[in-house]
Amino acid sequence: DVKVTQSSRYLVKRTGEKVFLECVQDMDHENMFWYRQDPGLGLRLIYFSYDVKMKEKGDIPEGYSVSREKKERFSLILESASTNQTSMYLCASSLSLGHLGETQYFGPGTRLLVL
């Protein structure tokens, strides 16, 4: 079974703090993704990575950065947290099949509250 874990289930931070969200997958997947999920807006892609040290912007990268130093780990960084970044953050991974579409496997999510 694919296992994607996220470092925290719940986080409370203050405006202006630097926030790190960690994600680890144990299936040697090439691709990793960070999403946020908000009521009425569905899942929105923040950043993804298709290889170590590689990153690509998703649909809403502003205010976020990412780091992928090891294949199994993908970190999401909020440089200076703001209240509009209060959300559920979901990490996912997938095996790279080249030209074929593939399933993404999700972690349990981190619910972040920025005060």
Added chain:
Amino acid sequence: GESVGLHLPTLSVQEGDNSIINCAYSNSASDYFIWYKQESGKGPQFIIDIRSNMDKRQGQRVTVLLNKTVKHLSLQIAATQPGDSAVYFCAENIGGYSTLTFGKGTMLLVSP
């Protein structure tokens, strides 16, 4: 706590009924589709997938139907149980790209 189910269309069924959840996808070039289930406070869980060279695929108690003519996908759940209560959403992929496009979801409520 706050639920991802807010503002979603809702399907309410009785235990034992069959449920059908629908999804209209946007891109005629999409060639791979996935259904996910998300329970409150948890991450999305893979249910079943289908490629565009198929019209139907069956799993355990679930069937996915794909109609490429009208760009429509449906998930059928047989003998729905209270444990099936969750938000269900579809995702589509265009071959050659790693990213998925997700639907907004439908909340399924199953009454005992």
